[in-house]
Amino acid sequence: MKRPRNYADLLKDVLTEEELTLLPRSFDIVGNIAIVELPSQLMGRASLIGQAILNFHKNVRSVYAKIGPVTGIYRTRKLSLIAGEDNPITIHTEYGLRFMIDVSRVYFSPRLSWEHRRVALQVKDGEIVVDMFSGVGPFAIHIASLRKALVYAVDINPYAYECMKESIRLNLKRFKGVVVPIKGDSRIVAYAMSGVANRVIMNLPEKALEFIPYALKLLKSSGGTIHFYAFGGSDLNEVIQKLKTAVESSRRRLEEVICVRRVREVAPRKWQIVVDALIR
Ligand SMILES: C[S@@+](CC[C@H](N)C(=O)[O-])C[C@H]1O[C@@H](n2cnc3c(N)ncnc32)[C@H](O)[C@@H]1O
Known part of the structure; x- marks a missing residue:
């Protein structure tokens, strides 16, 4: 046979x-x-x-x-x-990093592995980063494994928070930087930690625009970078324009689009899109 x-x-x-x-x-x-x-x-x-x-x-x-x-x-x-x-509990490996995941209780997609890496590679030593929707912490853990950065990783789901704490422990030996896991609503965290971040990651595509004022609150007053995720059709400019309008409504300025790309197709002719943008 x-x-x-x-x-x-x-x-x-x-x-x-x-x-x-x-x-x-x-x-x-x-x-x-x-x-x-x-x-x-x-x-x-x-x-x-x-x-x-x-x-x-x-x-x-x-x-x-x-x-x-x-x-x-x-x-x-x-x-x-x-x-x-x-x-439903397993250990998943991504670029040699290990993540504890309860597939029935937390969000995790193995299709985002390059996206986690791509964002982490942009971080520089010394940066302070806030991941507003961290899940089990993949962006934060990739960053800390590559850079001497301080990453606050926030998630409202208590199970994601528990998985994140265990995932941090599993990778601690590989860390150059630090990850601080926070269980809570990133809107409240934004008030408590206003103006701390050089970089904010906002991977909650269905509600991204709603959270822009909080992301901007987290950024340093001199500005910084946001990684903004949204769902959209084939026109990438539409997503950039929506982001620009939301940033301007918060009396900030979108100075430069560093990168815009389709991350993955989520339905026929519908994509998860990321815009990396410099905000002043
Ligand atoms: C699409 S998942 C992102 C997971 C992670 N960034 C990744 O790449 O695997 C969005 C996460 O946002 C969390 N979330 C939703 N609303 C939130 C809020 N207001 N504050 C903090 N976390 C929130 C959810 O619990 C979920 O884990």
Whole structure:
């Protein structure tokens, strides 16, 4: 028998032709957990599909199916176990850094790994950075592993905060800088820490514009850099214009767009977009 090239090959004699065409070609792997998005027509075959993933990917021990979209303040989604062990906690590795993740209770996307690195590479020694929506702390931990910087990492989700504390501990030996985890609302933190930051990271695309006044409050009075994430269509200028208007409403000035790029496609013709901007 020919060696299977992917998990779908293991299902050739089990699923119908039509079902095979509906199989997702890719899925996320977080640590040793696979998370798949199955079309409704395949939900009745979910455990067979999950078992094929377990058999093909020897490093995977649990397979969960996505049930519904990412929702709520914590940006999480419902998952349903379709094969393997029911344990949503795992250790995920990104650029050699280790993160503790409870896939059922915190937001994490392995598709942002280059984005975490890309932002961290821009930070200079001596900077003070605030990550307003840190999740389990990937931006902060990448930064501290590369630079002698002080990073305040804020998240409102108590589970994300617990995962972040453990992730900091897991990487402590590699740190050049410091990460201070904060459990709370970044709007309140912005009042307590007004004017401290050289750089602010704001990865909450669905509410980014709403949080601009707080991000600007965190920046030093002389200004600094923001990494602004939003969802948008194919016109990147539209996102820049919205950001510019929001910055001007807070009586600050967008001096320079350092970079604008599509981070990833989130739906047909809809992207997560980042603007790195210098604010004065
Ligand atoms: C899209 S996730 C970003 C996660 C992280 N930056 C990453 O790259 O993995 C957004 C995070 O913002 C947090 N959040 C939402 N509203 C918040 C608020 N007002 N203050 C602090 N954190 C908040 C959520 O709990 C969630 O973990």
